[in-house]
Amino acid sequence: MNTPKSLTEILQGHREDIQRAWDTTEAAQDFAPLPAGTYICRIVSGELFESKNGKPGYKLTFRVLEGEYAGRMIWHDVWLTPHALPMAKRDLARLGVSALVQLERPLPQGMRTAVKLALRRDDDGTERNRVRSFEVLGIDAPDVDPFAPQDTQAVQDGNTSAPGAPVQANLIPPDPARAVSRYE
Numbered sequence: 001m002n003t004p005k006s007l008t009e010i011l012q013g014h015r016e017d018i019q020r021a022w023d024t025t026e027a028a029q030d031f032a033p034l035p036a037g038t039y040i041c042r043i044v045s046g047e048l049f050e051s052k053n054g055k056p057g058y059k060l061t062f063r064v065l066e067g068e069y070a071g072r073m074i075w076h077d078v079w080l081t082p083h084a085l086p087m088a089k090r091d092l093a094r095l096g097v098s099a100l101v102q103l104e105r106p107l108p109q110g111m112r113t114a115v116k117l118a119l120r121r122d123d124d125g126t127e128r129n130r131v132r133s134f135e136v137l138g139i140d141a142p143d144v145d146p147f148a149p150q151d152t153q154a155v156q157d158g159n160t161s162a163p164g165a166p167v168q169a170n171l172i173p174p175d176p177a178r179a180v181s182r183y184e
Contacts, residue, residue, distance in 0.1 A: 033129045034074070036118050040066045041074060042140065043111040046095070048103055049077075056080040058092070058103055062115050062134070074115055076131035094136050110140035 008015050041062035049059050062074040078088045080100075092098075095107060113134045120130040 031072070033119055033127050034064075034069055034072060034117055037116075039064045039069065039074065039115045039117060040137075041113050041115045041134075043095075043107060043113060044073070046103070046107045058088070060131075060134075062113060062131075065112070074117065074129060074131065076115075076134070091134070094134065108139060110142060112137045112140050 011018055039062075041064050044061040044063050046058060046060050049057050051057060057080055058078040060076040060078065062076070064070050064072045064074065076091075078084075078091050080088055080103075092103075095111065097103065113136050115134045116132040118130045118132045120128050122128060
């Protein structure tokens with residue numbers, strides 16, 4: 001039988017340092033809902049899911065890119081029920097999704113969006129964020145791997161299209177035909 005380690009053993013001789021930090025550290029605040037407004041985001045993922053009640057849906061996860069709330073996440077549930085299909089088709093068409101089978105494939109990477117967010121108050125008084133709408137602004141160029149091999153002479157000559165060279169443009173305008181063709 002394994003004996004649990006003591007706090008002193010786990011902290012490996014740093015107990016006093018941790019104790020001082022503990023004594024002077026304030027507890028982190030819980031995340032409150034984001035204020036209502038429009039946020040520039042990137043879609044991080046789109047995943048099929050089933051609610052606790054068995055209702056089918058597609059969950060979009062957005063990451064705020066700019067401002068005070070950069071890094072915070074926003075979730076939007078697109079319900080795949082007969083009653084909700086008109087709204088689902090509207091929202092999914094913005095992503096280039098025109099057929100249900102496309103929901104089983106990953107979304108294109110780097111979709112930059114403007115997400116209009118509202119505050120909703122539940123019956124118990126709890127405030128939650130609700131996505132009112134979103135618009136795809138474009139597709140961000142892929143992040144450059146700083147450890148990728150580079151053609152240093154081409155970069156020195158100003159040829160930034162060299163493999164591994166810094167990407168000049170941040171945003172590629174959306175091409176709905178191209179977004180749809182990725183799923184076909």
